Amino acid sequence: MPGLLELGAAELETPAYHAPNRWMVDRSSMTIGFPRGDDPSSGTWQTLNYTADQGKPRLIVPV
Structure with a gap:
């Protein structure tokens, strides 16, 4: 697994901000x-x- 990952995005809108989190969820249990x-x-x-x-x-741990 790479030490640094750059997903890249054509536009910095909501989907671009959710993409890294989805990437992590896809690779975790x-x-x-x-x-x-x-x-x-x-x-x-x-x-x-x-x-x-x-x-x-x-x-879920509410703060």
């Missing part, structure tokens, strides 16, 4: 998230929900 609040549009919740959509376990 579990996700631990520390969301602040319950805003479903936050990056943390997007990642935790993506984890659930992949059928992988997630640990």
